[in-house]
């Protein structure tokens with residue numbers, strides 16, 4: 277279960293800009309599929325980075341499975357990120373000069389997956405996002421934008437995380453390829469995993485149990501089912 | 505007028521992968537607004553990179569305003585890119601540690617716009633994509649994904665190019681912000697500029713005069729108006 281209370285994030289203490297998050301509270305149950313929508317610059321990625329233990333709030337609390345995340349040291353946070361959370365970044369964050377398969381194998385080194393299993397699990401994850409052997413040995417910067425996006429998704433799923441956080445995972449994908457990805461997420465939810473997706477497309481939010489609407493660093497609405 | 509004939513692009517001569525473009529022909533009139541759609545990996549960005557003089561085909565020809573682009577040397581190509589073409593990259597390609605305003609000013613240094621005019625034109629371009637003074641002095645890596653995308657768009661438009669090539673320009677934008685961008689493109693077309701957009705969203709292709717459908721490195725359909 278993911279619980280944030282009165283979360284505030286201020287990137288620049290000195291300026292007179294409004295905070296990126298101005299006091300956000302949200303509770304996400306295990307097995308829930310949540311969509312987050314809102315205007316560009318409204319704070320969605322900032323919220324997701326805190327949920328993913330990649331960033332700390334300026335004020336407020338984040339309790340993850342009963343543990344106050346602010347009490348954890350860097351090693352403990354790295355452990356959580358590696359074993360319990362799969363994160364798909366808005367700008368992918370692949371290693372550009374490593375191969376596709378190498379990029380997907382990397383998280384399994386941290387979790388000490390047996391070497392002979394790694395290649396196989398990486399290939400399965402890649403096939404699940406529609407990337408076949410033709411792409412596996414490309415460097416990740418020798419791909420189309422949507423192929424890079426799908427490598428980032430495969431990499432996020434390869435350690436079977438309990439929580440999947442995906443920031444605009446279909447932003448660079450045609451509708452048909454996007455459906456393959458959403459299907460994958462739906463199957464993961466049916467296995468009891470928690471899925472949180474940031475999207476600007478209503479057709480994607482339609483797949484969620486609830487849609488959280490963000491505007492100017494605040495949650496302005498939470499609707500069951502799709503966002504309309 | 506942009507004319508490609510029998511364009512072939514093979515990235516790796518050695519492999520037995522299909523070509524990224526397998527023989528593409530297309531003619532785009534001045535003042536036309538073209539949408540390009542197709543599955544992830546089908547060759548859209550590859551085609552756009554050739555139209556933008558950023559890449560050369562393996563076979564085939566590209567004639568731009570009566571000039572065979574393959575006859576031009578690197579300086580002449582740089583001249584065309586700087587003065588006649590505005591290019592919005594699928595992955596933005598901003599200078600991460602330079603400010604937003606610096607990123608937008610850069611193209612005007614090449615075209616020797618008077619120094620006192622540059623700041624003003626950069627600010628106008630940023631306001632046109634919905635980015636106000638709050639963002640102008642951020643480093644470009646201190647922005648949301650959609651804000652970075654809009655800086656890339658502003659930068660592409662600041663030299664008043666005759667041809668605008670935009671690769672998924674609304675991929676990271678909520679619907680409302682995306683409409684601001686499409687409005688900007690429509691106004692440019694009304695001024696007689698040529699607009700070519702890659703998009704995976706039908707609602708975006710709806711704004712175009714024609715939609716070109718790409719699949720497996722080939723043009724499979726060209727439809728007037730929207731892509732449906």
Ligand SMILES: Nc1ncnc2c1ncn2[C@@H]1O[C@H](COP(=O)(O)OP(=O)(O)OP(=O)(O)O)[C@@H](O)[C@H]1O
Nearest residue numbers: 418420421422423515524544545546547548549550
């Ligand atoms: N630098 C490269 N080296 C080798 N192959 C490449 C390179 N860039 C792209 N490709 C391959 O060329 C094909 C077409 O890529 P392209 O980027 O044009 O696709 P696209 O239609 O823009 O896809 P998307 O919608 O995912 O952005 C893909 O199969 C891709 O893997």
Ligand SMILES: Nc1ncnc2c1ncn2[C@@H]1O[C@H](COP(=O)(O)OP(=O)(O)OP(=O)(O)O)[C@@H](O)[C@H]1O
Nearest residue numbers: 287296316317318319320321322646648649650651
């Ligand atoms: N590193 C940073 N330093 C300063 N300000 C930042 C930084 N990253 C983001 N911001 C600002 O925080 C606000 C929220 O950013 P965030 O990335 O969370 O937006 P978003 O909702 O994900 O937007 P988008 O839909 O465009 O991706 C924006 O105004 C942005 O400019």
Ligand SMILES: [Mg+2]
Nearest residue numbers: 321366648649
């Ligand atoms: Mg974002």
Ligand SMILES: [Mg+2]
Nearest residue numbers: 420421549594
């Ligand atoms: Mg592309």
